[in-house]
Amino acid sequence: MNSTATTDGTARGRFRGADWEAQQRRVTVTVLILPVILMTVLFLVPLGYLVWLSFGGPNGPNINSYKQLTAPVYLNLAYFTLQLAFFVTVACAVIAYPLAYLLANIESAISRFMILSLLISLSLSVLARTYSWIIILQRNGVVNDILQGAGLTSQPLSLVYNQTGVYIGMIHILLPYMVMTLYPTMRAIDSSLVRSALSLGATPWTAFRRIYFPLSLSGLVSGSILVFMMAIGFFVTPAILGGGQANTIVMAIQNQVQVLVDLPLAAATSVVLLLVSLLILVVYEKIAGVERIFGKGRR
Amino acid sequence: MTLSTSAASAGTSAKGDSGTGPTVGGGVGVSFDKLSKKYGNTHAVDGFDLTVAPSEFLSILGPSGSGKTTVLMLIAGFVSPTSGRLLLGDEDISRIPPYKRNIGVVFQNYALFPHLDVRRNVAFPLEVRGLSQDEIRRKVAWALDRVHMGQFADRRISQLSGGQQQRVALARAIVFEPRALLMDEPLAALDRNLRVDMQHEIRSLQRSLGQTVIYVTHDQEEALNLSDRVAVMNHGRLQQVDAPKNLYLRPANPFVAGFFGEANLIRGSAESGVFTTEHGVRLPVTGNVSGKAVLCVRPEMVVFGEPQQPDFPMLQGKVVETRYRGSVLHIVLDTPLGQIRSVQHINTTNTEPAEGTIMQFGWDPELGHLMVQE
Numbered sequence: 001m002n003s004t005a006t007t008d009g010t011a012r013g014r015f016r017g018a019d020w021e022a023q024q025r026r027v028t029v030t031v032l033i034l035p036v037i038l039m040t041v042l043f044l045v046p047l048g049y050l051v052w053l054s055f056g057g058p059n060g061p062n063i064n065s066y067k068q069l070t071a072p073v074y075l076n077l078a079y080f081t082l083q084l085a086f087f088v089t090v091a092c093a094v095i096a097y098p099l100a101y102l103l104a105n106i107e108s109a110i111s112r113f114m115i116l117s118l119l120i121s122l123s124l125s126v127l128a129r130t131y132s133w134i135i136i137l138q139r140n141g142v143v144n145d146i147l148q149g150a151g152l153t154s155q156p157l158s159l160v161y162n163q164t165g166v167y168i169g170m171i172h173i174l175l176p177y178m179v180m181t182l183y184p185t186m187r188a189i190d191s192s193l194v195r196s197a198l199s200l201g202a203t204p205w206t207a208f209r210r211i212y213f214p215l216s217l218s219g220l221v222s223g224s225i226l227v228f229m230m231a232i233g234f235f236v237t238p239a240i241l242g243g244g245q246a247n248t249i250v251m252a253i254q255n256q257v258q259v260l261v262d263l264p265l266a267a268a269t270s271v272v273l274l275l276v277s278l279l280i281l282v283v284y285e286k287i288a289g290v291e292r293i294f295g296k297g298r299r
Numbered sequence: 300m301t302l303s304t305s306a307a308s309a310g311t312s313a314k315g316d317s318g319t320g321p322t323v324g325g326g327v328g329v330s331f332d333k334l335s336k337k338y339g340n341t342h343a344v345d346g347f348d349l350t351v352a353p354s355e356f357l358s359i360l361g362p363s364g365s366g367k368t369t370v371l372m373l374i375a376g377f378v379s380p381t382s383g384r385l386l387l388g389d390e391d392i393s394r395i396p397p398y399k400r401n402i403g404v405v406f407q408n409y410a411l412f413p414h415l416d417v418r419r420n421v422a423f424p425l426e427v428r429g430l431s432q433d434e435i436r437r438k439v440a441w442a443l444d445r446v447h448m449g450q451f452a453d454r455r456i457s458q459l460s461g462g463q464q465q466r467v468a469l470a471r472a473i474v475f476e477p478r479a480l481l482m483d484e485p486l487a488a489l490d491r492n493l494r495v496d497m498q499h500e501i502r503s504l505q506r507s508l509g510q511t512v513i514y515v516t517h518d519q520e521e522a523l524n525l526s527d528r529v530a531v532m533n534h535g536r537l538q539q540v541d542a543p544k545n546l547y548l549r550p551a552n553p554f555v556a557g558f559f560g561e562a563n564l565i566r567g568s569a570e571s572g573v574f575t576t577e578h579g580v581r582l583p584v585t586g587n588v589s590g591k592a593v594l595c596v597r598p599e600m601v602v603f604g605e606p607q608q609p610d611f612p613m614l615q616g617k618v619v620e621t622r623y624r625g626s627v628l629h630i631v632l633d634t635p636l637g638q639i640r641s642v643q644h645i646n647t648t649n650t651e652p653a654e655g656t657i658m659q660f661g662w663d664p665e666l667g668h669l670m671v672q673e
Contacts, residue, residue: 196410198397199375200424201475207398210423214414 054267065268074252074269081248084163084238085231088170092227093220095171096178100219103179104186115183118176126173130237133169134160137241161243169237174230178223185219225284229277249273326479326511327388328353329374334383334393336369343369345535347383351479354509356502358522361532362558370532371483371515376400387478403472405482409464411456417443417467418452424475442474443467445504462493469504479511486521498524519559523547531555547597552670556595563601565594565636569669580635582612583664591672598629600666601641603658613661618652632660 056062068074103111121129136142137159144156159165189212197207235250249269256266334347344366351357361367372378373385376397385393392400411420421442425435443449446466456464465485472480485501486494502525505512516522522529523543531538531546531554539551550556553564567576569592574584576594584594616632616639623629628643628651641660652658 190408190410192406192408192410193412195375195377195397196404196406197412197423197427198377199400199402199404200427200471201398201401202423202427203398206427210427211412 050267050270053264054271056264057267060264065262065264066272068265069268069272074249077247077249077252080246081232081250084166084170084246084248085228088167088174088231089224089228091167091171092175092178093224096175096182096223097216097220100179100182100186104183104189105191118179122176122180126236127240129173130169130240133165133172133241137165137168160241161245163242163246165241165243166238166246169241170231170234173237174227177230178227181223181226182216182219185222186216189215221284225280229280232277233273326353326477326509328355328386329479329511329513330384330386332384332386334370334373334385335381336366336373336378337381342366342535344373344380347537349530349537349540351511351513353511356505356512356514356525356527358514358516358526358529359532360516360519360522360529360558362517365532366535367515367517367532368483369535371481371513374479374481374513375402375404401475401478403475403477403480405465405468405472405480405485407484407487409468409485411464411467411471413456415456416452417448417454417456417459420456420467421471421474424471428475438474439470442470445473446470446500461489462497465489465497466500469501473504473508473510477510479513480505482512482514484516484518485514487516487518494521501525523559531558533558549668550595550670553593553595553672556593556668556670561598561640561642563596563598563636563639565596566592566672567594568592569594574667574669576636578635578637580614582667584667584669585665586669588669588671593670593672595668595670596639596662596666598640598642600662601639601660602662603641603643603660612664613659615657616660618654618656618658621651621654623651632658634660 052060054065056064099114103115134141138144139156139158141159143159144153147153148156159168193211193215194207197211198204202210232248233250234248235254238246238248239251239254250273253266253269253273256262256269329351331347331349334344335342336344347370349357359367359370369378373380373393376392376395380393383393384391387400387402412423415423418439421439422435425438430438439452440449443452446469448463448466448470451459451463451467456467459467468485482501486497489497498521501512504510514522514525523546526543528540528542529546530540533554539546539555541549541551546555547559550559550562553562556562556564565574565576567574568590569575569584569586569588571589572583572585574582574592574594576582582594614634614636616634618630619633619638620631621628623645626645628645630641630643630652632639632641639660
């Protein structure tokens with residue numbers, strides 16, 4: 001009697017299990033249909049069109065546009081763009097690391113307020129933030145008033161409409177992204193690890209260098225990749241604060257579309273930019289992979 | 300408090316326990332001298348006075364919020380005392396930073412470095428002390444062997460089970476030959492069987508190293524199993540420091556009595572061998588406590604049936620609840636003393652009494668323990 005009941009139960013259970021799995025599959029497929037269609041229509045099709053256009057479009061296929069890109073003017077633009085992105089990334093990392101450390105390790109109303117203000121600044125329009133830098137940095141702006149008032153300079157410094165302005169603006173706009181990537185990584189580091197290192201005889205500096213920093217490295221690397229990629233493709237801030245002295249590759253694309261009306265050239269430039277970004281992502285994957293086996297690799 | 304006397308008597312008994320074998324190398328004593336830690340106006344640790352003998356295994360036991368974690372942090376050096384002194388050997392370490400204390404700490408979650416493999420984890424305390432590669436290799440091999448983890452030296456931490464991680468943490472804490480070993484609920488995350496195994500290993504490791512161990516836990520069974528002496532804490536104060544046996548049979552106060560197993564606590568007053576309950580029932584007792592007192596009767600001391608000795612008082616109670624728990628039968632009685640719980644070992648002669656049955660019960664006055672009521 002008892003055994004019959006058990007077999008019955010198992011059999012029914014198995015049948016229901018199969019039913020449930022099928023149901024799960026149907027739900028998965030249903031839920032995925034919309035995003036797949038959206039991805040195709042909004043990303044894959046335009047991307048295919050872009051690549052097609054870069055190889056001459058209706059007049060192609062040819063690689064004329066890519067040949068044009070090897071001109072010195074474009075190489076210089078690319079060089080400046082990479083340089084700008086690199087230094088902005090380094091500056092963001094150096095400023096964000098101690099900031100994120102404080103936010104992650106100090107539990108107080110102040111740290112919550114600072115995180116909130118970072119989130120708010122992320123949600124503000126980049127355009128508005130860029131224009132406010134003009135007001136701050138211009139010849140009779142706040143910064144120059146203070147510097148002159150304090151007698152540090154006799155003449156107003158030109159802080160905007162040049163590369164200085166672009167650096168200041170871009171570091172300011174991209175800094176929150178670095179902090180926001182570092183912060184969760186640092187929060188995830190168990191504070192007992194540092195305590196444990198101290199109890200084992202490591203000085204605070206050694207504990208940081210040998211334990212905390214290696215564990216926070218993955219956040220620093222992903223933050224840097226994020227900031228670098230955003231910096232390469234940044235348009236608004238260099239265009240407004242650069243005053244024509246900080247032209248980036250993205251501004252060249254705008255020029256190709258609106259002034260030269262050479263769509264294949266603009267498409268080719270975009271494809272190259274895309275490939276560079278992809279390359280960085282691949283390198284990141286490799287570094288992150290290496291980082292995961294860091295302990296073994298170092299020995 | 301009654302504390303000073305019981306601590307003193309326990310000191311002698313602990314010496315008897317640990318004096319059985321010769322001490323190998325090993326740790327130094329740890330003394331707490333009126334150590335206190337205040338957070339705002341509340342005492343997390345209040346006037347902690349305790350001496351841990353060299354090579355002694357002492358557990359600090361208390362419920363959560365009793366201040367035992369603060370004691371641990373004070374010893375490790377992550378918290379500074381508000382007043383009092385902490386001595387390691389005869390050196391005052393209360394103001395010495397954690398990395399200069401030379402105390403091995405095993406943390407509750409093991410706190411192994413996830414980016415280093417087993418060997419590098421154990422080597423860490425030696426590397427930061429600047430030992431030679433040769434010496435490091437030798438000592439790491441020694442420590443890993445002691446915890447039977449020699450063949451796992453090249454594993455990553457994430458590849459280890461909880462028990463293996465526990466062993467690595469232990470190896471890392473003993474590898475630099477610390478002056479004392481501090482453990483914070485090291486077995487809390489392990490399953491029951493493994494926990495019992497690890498208790499044995501920790502105990503035998505401590506014995507063979509002659510290491511002084513301070514073991515912080517909220518698990519009575521673990522504390523009783525492992526320790527020479529147990530220091531019971533509640534509300535930031537030491538309640539009793541004693542050998543495991545005395546804590547059960549001779550608790551210093553109702554808190555300790557209730558903390559170790561079940562206890563029938565009967566309030567009343569005592570005078571010259573007679574205890575009068577709040578309801579006026581008079582019972583013979585031993586011990587020379589007078590005034591307000593609490594009588595502690597363990598459930599397994601309660602017997603049923605006819606008196607076995609002439610002056611063995613018997614009372615009547617009505618059965619209100621019975622339940623089987625493994626090999627024992629719990630019976631709850633409604634009596635003139637209030638509710639009395641009893642535990643009977645199950646054998647062929649005893650049967651479960653029906654609810655409402657009136658039963659004769661009593662206990663040997665020698666086995667009742669009288670405590671002063673605070």
